[in-house]
Amino acid sequence: MEVFGLKNCDTCRKAMKALPEATLVDVRKDGVPQALLKDALEQFGDQLINTRSTTWRGLDSAEREAPPLELLAAHPALMKRPLIRAGGRLSLGWSPEIEAQVRFAV
Template sequence: MILYGIKTCDTCRKALKALGNVTFHDVRADGLPREVAQAAWARFGDAIVNRQSTTWRALAEDERARDPLDLLAAHPTLMKRPLIDAGGTLYLGWGKDTQAALLG
């Protein structure tokens, strides 16, 4: 299982603690792999971009209008977190539905 997130994100920390043995991929330091971003976009669509983030609010209108995958490549902190890859199945966020699916 791979958790894509940011090490300073409280939600990511909660997910890491609950999941235990998981590989952590820091998107701030290492970026979000393009194939993972494409798979997440195909599964979640527009929900993958966190439009309530500080990063989003700081962007100019023309920047916000860019292709979402290019935007995530340029600003990985815009990604809603965490993004979890559990054997090829993607989960977005750490809500009750994700917790139930991954923790049983």
């Protein structure tokens, strides 16, 4: 099980505490595989981009118009977190429902 996020993100910390068997992949340091981003974009669409983030607010309008995969490649912190890959399934965000899905997938 892999949790794609940021080590200093509170939501990612909650997920890691609840999932001690998971490996945290820091998206700023390690990046996210392009194939995984494609799969996540197909599954979650616009929800994959966190438009409430500080990174998003720092982009100008031209940058915001870039294709989502280019945006995420250039600014990995734009991805909503955590993105969890468990048992061949992807989950986005963290809630009791997602925790149950992830535990069931393993």
